[in-house]
Amino acid sequence: MEDSQSEPQRIIRRHHRERKELQARIQGMKNSVPKSDKKRRKQLLLDVARLEAEMEQKHQQELETFRESFPGDGNLDSVTEDLSKMNLENQPPRQSRAQRRRERRAALERVRQERMAKAEMEQQASFRRDEEEKLAAILRAKNLELKDMPADGHCMYRAIQDQLAFSVTVESLRKRTANYMRKHVDDFLPFFRDPDTGDAYSRQDFLSYCDNIVLSPSWGGQLELRALSHVLQTPIEVIQADLPAVVIGVEYSRKPLTLVYLRYACNLGEHYSSVRPFKAAAAASRQ
Incomplete structure (x- = not known):
């Protein structure tokens, strides 16, 4: 049953x-x-x-x-x-016609955003490949090759550290850079401007910026390179893919430290790397 x-x-x-x-x-x-x-x-x-x-x-x-x-x-x-x-x-529950339209529009917008993101990634990858090829040719002519640095906010200081013949920490380079800039505010303040508007910052803004150099992994740029060239009393050469190399600190007679400036190497923004002797050239010189 x-x-x-x-x-x-x-x-x-x-x-x-x-x-x-x-x-x-x-x-x-x-x-x-x-x-x-x-x-x-x-x-x-x-x-x-x-x-x-x-x-x-x-x-x-x-x-x-x-x-x-x-x-x-x-x-x-x-x-x-x-x-x-x-x-x-x-x-x-049955959807209203308006709700279906809204969902279709939202789906189309998601597809559009995904396609735009994919196109931007492909364009970034194309720019990166082009930049790498140009830099490789420039460095090869100097019997050099790229030596990449971690993209951690300290890349410029790490590249300087890698180029120096003596031992020094990134923290020390940051501290010495900030101290030099604080002592020579009038030399740097005219060039300290908002990158978007070009408006000049105040003296207090500049001093806060110097504090950040020491207290945070903030990116370095031309102002910091200028300070470092004075601190180290050494020229600093910056090689770029699409512009002539820039030498900062030409008043010093020592052999320049060589950095490479890359615009498209990292998704987060610009990046600095060091260089080393080209492997094939170095191997040939030992034979």
Whole structure:
């Protein structure tokens, strides 16, 4: 008796699952036929109607067979009614036409943003490759090659550190740079401006900037290179891909320290690297 009471539930749930599977199959059939192909779409509608009718007939026959086997079992009707209600309750709320339009616009905007981001990444990669090729040619002519530094905000100081013949820490270079700039405010303040507007900063702004050189991994630039050339009493040569090399501290007679300035090496912005003797040239000189 227990088996006969649970059988209606098994039948109705299987029917429900088979209808869902058929709908998924029908959706796949619809997706495979272009809307512009009217002949195939017409045939598709006929095929869909046939499949639905065949399944409905099959389910009705199975239910009739069960009723004939258990004529006194009223459980089938109640289970069918309960599952029918459950199916209705599980349907998602219908969206308004305006909501569908908003969702389509949002989806299109996401696609547009993704395409723009991909295009920017591809353009950045192209600029990076072009810059690397130009710099490699410039450095090869000097029997040098790029020696990359970590992109951690200290890259300029690390490149200077790498070029020096004596041992010094990045922290020491930062501190000595800031101290020199504080002692020579009037030499640096005229060149200390907002990079976007060109407006001059105040003296207090400049002193706060010097504090940040020591207290944070702030990027270094031309002002810091000028200070370092005075601190080290050494020229600093900066090689670039699309502009002539710049030498800071030409008043000093020592051999210049050589840095490479890259615009596109890092996604976050500009980057400084060091150089070293070109491997092939160094190997040939040892032979």
